[in-house]
Amino acid sequence: MGTDYVRLKREALETFCQQVFQSLNLSEDDARMAAAVLVAADARGIPSHGVARLQRYVNGLQTGLMLPNAPVEVLVDTPSSIVLHAHGAMGAPVSVKAMESVINKAKTNGAAFGCVRDSNHFGIAGYYAMMALDADMLGIAMTNTAALGVPTFGRRVMYGTNPLAFAAPAGEERAFVLDTSTTVVTRGKIEMYERLGKELPMGWAVDKTGQPAKDAQAILDDMFHRVGGGILPLGGAGEEFGGHKGYGLSIMVDILCAVLGGAPFGPDLSDTETSSARVSHFFGAISIDTFRDPQEFRRDMDRMLRGLRNCPPAEGAERVYFAGQKEFEKEEECLRIGVPLLEKIYDQICMIGDDHGVVSPPILRKG
Amino acid sequence: MGTDYVRLKREALETFCQQVFQSLNLSEDDARMAAAVLVAADARGIPSHGVARLQRYVNGLQTGLMLPNAPVEVLVDTPSSIVLHAHGAMGAPVSVKAMESVINKAKTNGAAFGCVRDSNHFGIAGYYAMMALDADMLGIAMTNTAALGVPTFGRRVMYGTNPLAFAAPAGEERAFVLDTSTTVVTRGKIEMYERLGKELPMGWAVDKTGQPAKDAQAILDDMFHRVGGGILPLGGAGEEFGGHKGYGLSIMVDILCAVLGGAPFGPDLSDTETSSARVSHFFGAISIDTFRDPQEFRRDMDRMLRGLRNCPPAEGAERVYFAGQKEFEKEEECLRIGVPLLEKIYDQICMIGDDHGVVSPPILRKG
Numbered sequence: 195m196g197t198d199y200v201r202l203k204r205e206a207l208e209t210f211c212q213q214v215f216q217s218l219n220l221s222e223d224d225a226r227m228a229a230a231v232l233v234a235a236d237a238r239g240i241p242s243h244g245v246a247r248l249q250r251y252v253n254g255l256q257t258g259l260m261l262p263n264a265p266v267e268v269l270v271d272t273p274s275s276i277v278l279h280a281h282g283a284m285g286a287p288v289s290v291k292a293m294e295s296v297i298n299k300a301k302t303n304g305a306a307f308g309c310v311r312d313s314n315h316f317g318i319a320g321y322y323a324m325m326a327l328d329a330d331m332l333g334i335a336m337t338n339t340a341a342l343g344v345p346t347f348g349r350r351v352m353y354g355t356n357p358l359a360f361a362a363p364a365g366e367e368r369a370f371v372l373d374t375s376t377t378v379v380t381r382g383k384i385e386m387y388e389r390l391g392k393e394l395p396m397g398w399a400v401d402k403t404g405q406p407a408k409d410a411q412a413i414l415d416d417m418f419h420r421v422g423g424g425i426l427p428l429g430g431a432g433e434e435f436g437g438h439k440g441y442g443l444s445i446m447v448d449i450l451c452a453v454l455g456g457a458p459f460g461p462d463l464s465d466t467e468t469s470s471a472r473v474s475h476f477f478g479a480i481s482i483d484t485f486r487d488p489q490e491f492r493r494d495m496d497r498m499l500r501g502l503r504n505c506p507p508a509e510g511a512e513r514v515y516f517a518g519q520k521e522f523e524k525e526e527e528c529l530r531i532g533v534p535l536l537e538k539i540y541d542q543i544c545m546i547g548d549d550h551g552v553v554s555p556p557i558l559r560k561g
Numbered sequence: 562m563g564t565d566y567v568r569l570k571r572e573a574l575e576t577f578c579q580q581v582f583q584s585l586n587l588s589e590d591d592a593r594m595a596a597a598v599l600v601a602a603d604a605r606g607i608p609s610h611g612v613a614r615l616q617r618y619v620n621g622l623q624t625g626l627m628l629p630n631a632p633v634e635v636l637v638d639t640p641s642s643i644v645l646h647a648h649g650a651m652g653a654p655v656s657v658k659a660m661e662s663v664i665n666k667a668k669t670n671g672a673a674f675g676c677v678r679d680s681n682h683f684g685i686a687g688y689y690a691m692m693a694l695d696a697d698m699l700g701i702a703m704t705n706t707a708a709l710g711v712p713t714f715g716r717r718v719m720y721g722t723n724p725l726a727f728a729a730p731a732g733e734e735r736a737f738v739l740d741t742s743t744t745v746v747t748r749g750k751i752e753m754y755e756r757l758g759k760e761l762p763m764g765w766a767v768d769k770t771g772q773p774a775k776d777a778q779a780i781l782d783d784m785f786h787r788v789g790g791g792i793l794p795l796g797g798a799g800e801e802f803g804g805h806k807g808y809g810l811s812i813m814v815d816i817l818c819a820v821l822g823g824a825p826f827g828p829d830l831s832d833t834e835t836s837s838a839r840v841s842h843f844f845g846a847i848s849i850d851t852f853r854d855p856q857e858f859r860r861d862m863d864r865m866l867r868g869l870r871n872c873p874p875a876e877g878a879e880r881v882y883f884a885g886q887k888e889f890e891k892e893e894e895c896l897r898i899g900v901p902l903l904e905k906i907y908d909q910i911c912m913i914g915d916d917h918g919v920v921s922p923p924i925l926r927k928g
Contacts, residue, residue: 428796498826
C-alpha cells in the first residue's frame with residue numbers, strides 16, 4: 195500500500211464515527227451499530243462502503259433524508275417473518291435489529307426472513323449475512339438501491355445494483371461469504387474511471403440509445419438525469435455472455451426486498467445530489483441443525499474451501515480465492531497493523547469531526 | 562421455425578415419454594412426473610433439457626445409474642426442513658415430491674427448505690420453483706451438476722453449471738421465473754459450437770493452462786478427461802466483468818444443494834459417457850402471506866413486470882423481456898400449435914419407442 199495511506203486502530207475509528215453519529219442525535223446504541231458496519235467495510239478491504247461515505251451519511255442526517263430517531267414500526271411479526279417500516283431511519287441500526295430478530299426466529303422456527311422498508315443505505319450486505327455464522331446458520335442479506343441498471347436489450351435504468359450476500363460457516367477455514375452486486379459493476383467503479391479519465395470497458399454500461407458506452411462522465415450524468423443509459427447487469431450486454439442472468443438476479447433481489455415488503459421498487463428509487471435513496475432490505479437465516487449436525491457441515495465446508503483455494507491457478511495468476519477469503523485476510527492484517535484510509539479520506543473525516551466537536555482518531559502509522 | 566421441425570400435442574408427447582419410462586420399470590406416478598418435467602422443457606422453449614435427453618435417461622435406467630425403484634429414504638423431517646436420500650432414483654419424481662413436501666411445510670411454517678442427495682438430472686429447475694406459485698409462495702430450486710466450471714484465476718473444474726431458479730407469482734401478468742445456470746454458458750452451448758465448427762467467444766471457457774479457449778472440441782475433451790480447462794463463471798474471466806461474482810453464486814448453489822444435505826460436491830461429481838452425474842438438489846418455499854396480502858403482492862408484481870417489458874428497447878433491439886416471459890409465450894404457442902421437436906429428435910424418440918414397444922406420438926403438423 196502506498197504512502198498516501200494512514201492506518202488507524204479499528205476501535206478508535208469506530209469510536210470516532212460513533213461520536214459523530216451521536217452528535218447528530220443518534221442514540222448511543224444506534225450510533226455504535228452504524229459505526230461498526232461502516233468501519234467493517236474499511237477493515238474488510240471494501241473502502242467504497244467505508245468511512246469515505248461518512249460525509250454522505252452526515253448529509254443525510256442533516257437534510258432529514260435519514261432520521262436519527264425515526265420510530266421503527268413493526269408491520270408484521272410472525273414466527274417465520276418480520277416486516278419493519280423504518281420511516282427513514284439510518285440503514286445500519288435497523289438492519290442489525292432486523293437480522294437479530296430473524297436469527298432469533300430461526301432458532302425456534304428453523305428458518306426465518308425479514309423485510310425492512312423505507313430504510314437508507316445499509317453499508318456492506320455481507321455484515322448482516324455474517325451475523326448468522328456464530329449461530330450455526332446460513333445468513334442472507336440483500337438490498338435494493340437507486341435505479342442504475344439497464345435491462346437486457348433496454349436503454350433505461352429499471353433496477354439498482356442490488357447486492358446479494360450469502361454466508362455459510364466453516365470450521366478451521368474462515369467462512370464462505372459472498373457479497374456481490376448483481377450488476378457487472380457498481381456506480382463507484384464508473385466514478386473511479388471518470389476521475390482517472392479512463393474509457394469504460396465494453397460491457398459495463400450503455401448510453402441513452404442502448405449502445406455500449408465509453409464515456410464515464412456522460413453515463414453518470416445521463417443516469418442521474420434519467421435520460422437513458424446506465425450500468426449493465428452481471429454478464430454484460432445482450433445474452434451472449436449471460437447478461438439476462440444478471441438482470442434476472444437483480445430483479446429477484448428487488449422482489450425480495452421491496453415487493454415482498456410492500457415498498458417502492460425499481461425506477462421509483464433515486465439518489466439525491468448529497469445522499470442516497472430510501473431503500474429496502476431483505477434478511478434471512480436458515481438453521482443448519484435442521485438439516486444436519488453443524489459440526490459435520492463445518493467440516494465439509496473446510497474441505498470445500500480448501501479445495502477451492504488449492505485449485506491450480508491459471509498461468510500468470512497467483513492464487514485462487516473463495517468468496518470472502520480476501521476480506522478475512524484484510525481483516526486480519528488490519529488487526530495487526532491498523533485499518534488503512536487514504537490520507538485525503540482521513541483529512542475529510544477529521545474535518546467532519548471538527549464540525550461536530552469530535553476529536554480526530556489518532557494515526558497508528560503511515561502507509 | 563424451419564421445416565426441419567415437427568409439432569406434437571403436449572399431452573401426446575407426455576404420454577409417450579411416460580410409457581417409455583413405465584417400460585423401464587418406473588411406477589405409473591413416477592413415470593408421469595418424469596415425463597411432465599421433460600416435456601415442459603420443450604414446451605417452454607428449452608429443448609436442451611427436453612426429450613432430446615430421453616436417450617440419456619434411458620441409458621441411465623438401463624445401466625443402473627438411475628434406479629427405477631430406488632427406495633427414497635427420509636433422512637431428516639422437521640417442520641421447516643426435509644432431507645431425502647434418493648439412492649440413485651430418477652431426478653424428476655423425487656424432486657416433485659420434495660418440492661410438494663416443502664410447499665406443504667411452508668403452509669404451516671411460513672418457510673421451508675429441502676435437500677435431495679444422490680439423485681440424478683432433474684430437468685429444468687424452474688419447473689419446481691413454479692410449483693410454489695399457485696400456493697401464493699415464492700419458489701426456489703437449485704441443483705449441482707458434474708464439475709464443468711473453473712474458478713476465477715483457476716485452471717481446473719471445481720464446480721458445476723449449478724442452476725438457480727426463483728419464481729414469484731403475479732396477477733394479470735405471468736409469473737416472474739428466473740431459471741439460470743450460474744456459469745456463463747452450459748456445456749450444451751459449447752457442444753453446439755463444436756457441432757457448427759465455430760470458435761468459442763472469448764470469455765466462455767479457458768484451456769488447461771487457464772487461458773481463453775477458442776477450440777470447442779479441445780475444451781470438451783479436456784473437461785471430460787479432467788486435465789484442466791473448463792467453462793467460466795457468469796461474468797467471464799478474471800474480475801473485470803464480475804467473474805468472481807458468478808463463481809461465488811455457483812459455490813453458493815453447491816453449498817445449499819450438497820454441503821447442507823451432506824452429499825458429494827464440486828469436483829467429486831462427474832458425468833459418464835452415456836449418462837449424467839449423481840447430483841443433489843435444493844428446494845425452498847416462502848409463504849407470501851407471512852409478509853403481506855398475496856393479492857397486493859401480485860398487483861405490485863404486475864406493476865413491476867409491466868414496467869420491465871415496457872422499458873424502451875435499445876436501438877436495434879425489438880423488446881425487453883422479464884425472466885420467464887419468453888418461456889410463457891412459447892408455452893402458449895405450444896398450446897395452440899403443438900410442441901416443436903427437431904425432426905431428427907422426433908425420429909430418435911420414435912426409435913426409442915420402437916425399442917420399448919411404445920407407439921410413436923402422432924405429428925400434429927410440420928414446421
